[in-house]
Amino acid sequence: MFKIYSYLPTKIIFKVGAINELYKHIKGLGKKALIVTGKSSTKKNGSLQKVQEQLEKENIEYIVFDKIIPNPISTTVDEAAEICRKEKIDFVIGLGGGSAVDSSKAIAITAPNLGKFWDYVPVGGGKIPEKALPIIAIPTTHGTGTEADPFSVITNPLTREKVGIGYDNTFPKISIVDPELMKTLPQNQTAYTSMDAFYHSIEAFFNINANPYSDVLALDAMKRIVSYLPIAYEKGDDIEARIHLSWASTEAGITETLTGVIANHALEHGLSGFYPDIPHGLGLCITGPYLFEYIFDHIFERLAIVGREVFGVYEADDKKAAKLAIKKLRDFQELFNLNKRLSELKVRKEDLKEIAKTGYRILKGVIAVTPGNINDEDMSQILKNCY
């Protein structure tokens, strides 16, 4: 039997050109905004300017905070929160990839409360943020699903803990998902972010709490990615491919909210907490197939469904279809050069045990919903298999 807990309070505007309608949705949110973004891509692709123009049109003052890096860190969040307090910011706009939008969520809960961001992290201070500034999410990548979930992934640079937090008040109030903004996403980012959405979907599909609501979205997202990632990878400005990949990311974000990811994300968080230069989507592609082999006996029936429905495997026997599904997944990843070994990425073998332990400790929640009852020793073995 299944259970469903559904709380999805975000107003999602999904369409080509949606960014030009931002002004309609920011009325009444306040007089001053903080735009949270990265150093260059939103300037290059013109999206920052579009946001600025619309704020000006509505006579809303703004400050641009453009210090967000991939795998964003808690000290940057604290710096931005301090600006919000001093400048009396009314709402935040996260513009960019998952790092920018996730950071805007973290800033939104830190600024109106006392202290620092890490005080509101379960493995940190463990406090619950009572208040939050309204959040507007404008993703420029199609992968994290942060536009449709409450989660924010931030790393503490001192402890190397890469955690995910999520509260009812960290859902974006409004998400503007405009596939037009994704057209300039570089080839490697196109692959990394799409595969992030793929793993949100497949992990939700294997989650012990999987249910018909998230299953239908998860399978649909995986199918869209398998059909359209090869197209967008070759021809970045193919708007049809970008529309399908953007929607795959958003629906995978909904699956994260409804059901959630499993241990593959704990393995990856452990890994990129130690090695922040490893892109999230690449890390997931490295560990994913090995995790699925490790817990094969517990997921083969569902893996067979993925094989048949997503990869067109024609095989009646579930175990055989499931094995073919893993092979097809590796073949698909190979198209984008994502089947790397950890040794190739200069990960030190002696770190694997500590990486597994950290991933296990900071993401216990996702381990608990992983079929097969795995522990940190199992995670360490999976990482060794990827080496």
Ligand SMILES: [Zn+2]
């Ligand atoms: Zn992810």
